[in-house]
Amino acid sequence: MPELTIRPTVKFIKVGAILTAIVIAGLDLLYWTQAGGAQLWLMALPALLFCWPASRWFRRQYTKTTITGDRLRHEVGVATRSTRNIQLSKIQDVRVDQGMVQRLFDVGNLSIETAGESSRLTLFNVDKPQALADEIMTRAQKGTGI
Numbered sequence: 001m002p003e004l005t006i007r008p009t010v011k012f013i014k015v016g017a018i019l020t021a022i023v024i025a026g027l028d029l030l031y032w033t034q035a036g037g038a039q040l041w042l043m044a045l046p047a048l049l050f051c052w053p054a055s056r057w058f059r060r061q062y063t064k065t066t067i068t069g070d071r072l073r074h075e076v077g078v079a080t081r082s083t084r085n086i087q088l089s090k091i092q093d094v095r096v097d098q099g100m101v102q103r104l105f106d107v108g109n110l111s112i113e114t115a116g117e118s119s120r121l122t123l124f125n126v127d128k129p130q131a132l133a134d135e136i137m138t139r140a141q142k143g144t145g146i
Contacts, residue, residue, distance in 0.1 A: 001139060006065040006132060008125045009107045013060065016053040023049060065123055067136065070143045072112070074121055088143040090115045094133040112136065 024046040058078075065074045072086040091114055098108035108129030112121045126132055 001142075004067040004135065004139075006067075006123060006126055008060045008063055008123075009105070009127045010057075010060065011105050011107060011127070012125065013053050013056045016056060017050075020049045020053055067139060072121075072136070074123070084121060086112070086114055086121065088136075088140040091136065091140040094136050096129045096133050098129065110136075 062078045074084045093113040095111040110123040
């Protein structure tokens with residue numbers, strides 16, 4: 001089977017960037033309609049506002065789950081990296097949790113239950129969570145010979 005890579009969705013980051021751009025346009029309009037430069041601090045806010053979607057995007061870039069062969073590898077981190085390897089044959093259950101907003105965007109959280117000491121791995125805000133859960137369970141069953 002081909003390699004499967006799972007990353008958190010970019011949908012919420014796009015929505016955050018659009019909302020930030022709208023707020024910045026409003027601040028810009030407010031700045032130019034004010035008499036004089038007394039409200040100069042308003043022009044410093046756009047850089048601060050874009051820190052929120054930028055930090056979410058940066059965190060997304062350094063979170064990756066890959067399924068290859070008979071293993072699931074979950075990697076998180078930039079300066080310090082945490083990697084968790086799980087044998088697909090040890091996966092017992094994959095649960096999908098979706099809040100109301102997540103359901104609107106077809107996004108959800110996957111909780112992967114395994115046999116062993118650290119029994120749960122949760123992947124937050126992934127696209128098409130039910131299809132991914134089905135694919136993980138199918139690969140896990142093929143790995144055990146069922």
